[in-house]
Amino acid sequence: MSEAPHNLAVLISGNGSNLQALIDACASGTLPNTRVSHVISNRKAAFGLERAAKASIPTTYHNLVPYKKKHPQTSEGTETARQQYDGDLAAIILALEPRPDLIVCAGWMHIVTPSFLTPIANANIKIINLHPALPGEFAGAGAIERAWKAGKDEGLKRTGVMIHEVIAEVDAGEAISTQEVELKEGESLDDLEERIHKVEHGLIVEGTRLTLEGIGKVRDQ
Ligand SMILES: Nc1nc2c(c(=O)[nH]1)N[C@@H](CN(C=O)c1ccc(C(=O)N[C@@H](CCC(=O)O)C(=O)O)cc1)CN2
Numbered sequence: 284m285s286e287a288p289h290n291l292a293v294l295i296s297g298n299g300s301n302l303q304a305l306i307d308a309c310a311s312g313t314l315p316n317t318r319v320s321h322v323i324s325n326r327k328a329a330f331g332l333e334r335a336a337k338a339s340i341p342t343t344y345h346n347l348v349p350y351k352k353k354h355p356q357t358s359e360g361t362e363t364a365r366q367q368y369d370g371d372l373a374a375i376i377l378a379l380e381p382r383p384d385l386i387v388c389a390g391w392m393h394i395v396t397p398s399f400l401t402p403i404a405n406a407n408i409k410i411i412n413l414h415p416a417l418p419g420e421f422a423g424a425g426a427i428e429r430a431w432k433a434g435k436d437e438g439l440k441r442t443g444v445m446i447h448e449v450i451a452e453v454d455a456g457e458a459i460s461t462q463e464v465e466l467k468e469g470e471s472l473d474d475l476e477e478r479i480h481k482v483e484h485g486l487i488v489e490g491t492r493l494t495l496e497g498i499g500k501v502r503d504q
């Protein structure tokens with residue numbers, strides 16, 4: 284009897300080229316017995332939603348703005364809005380049929396709080412994230428440009444890409460796979476970004492495969 288497929292829920296905010304890499308890897312068998320079962324975007328205009336639709340993958344648009352509008356524009360109000368948004372995001376994912384085995388953040392530009400992390404952890408669902416930097420370097424948004432500037436201004440010789448587990452501290456979770464990317468003197472930011480994106484497209488598949496293998500080993504015990 285064939286084994287039930289691994290289901291991936293992929294979180295995006297933009298172009299979705301890394302989502303596309305996962306879709307293609309599932310189709311080609313590079314990610315065996317695996318499918319992208321749902322895509323969630325926090326941005327309506329994300330081209331990744333079109334990529335998902337083209338691949339007949341169900342999608343959900345989940346935006347923070349309506350939550351912010353319900354609360355005062357204060358730090359407390361914003362924090363409450365983010366916690367409610369994150370709690371609902373977890374509820375959306377936990378209600379999916381089939382329930383995902385793994386959540387992959389692929390250009391997901393939203394910092395999740397324990398309101399999301401805790402219910403997902405309680406359901407034994409791992410979350411991994413693609414980040415265009417090496418462990419301990421350039422955490423947060425704009426990592427590629429920050430590395431490019433460090434190369435230009437401080438002589439940094441290399442940056443890189445990692446797939447890591449998602450914890451409350453941003454981009455600080457255990458690294459699952461990493462790949463260094465050389466910084467080339469005089470290279471434009473666009474050219475560096477292009478080289479890094481190519482590395483991302485391979486590493487997100489590799490990191491997902493390694494994580495699913497680990498999940499499989501745990502479940503086989
Ligand atoms: N709790 C965690 N949340 C997220 C992690 C993580 O490791 N822990 N990884 C990020 C992805 N990410 C970098 O890889 C990242 C994305 C976005 C931001 C950020 O500053 N976002 C702003 C909004 C930016 C925008 O909407 O344009 C914010 O959330 O206020 C930092 C890091 C995924 N989330």
Ligand SMILES: NCC(=O)N[C@@H]1O[C@H](COP(=O)([O-])[O-])[C@@H](O)[C@H]1O
Binds near residue numbers: 331
């Ligand atoms: N902090 C996370 C982060 O900065 N991720 C960046 O978002 C892009 C998403 O591209 P995509 O939408 O084409 O996959 C990725 O290329 C990655 O560099």
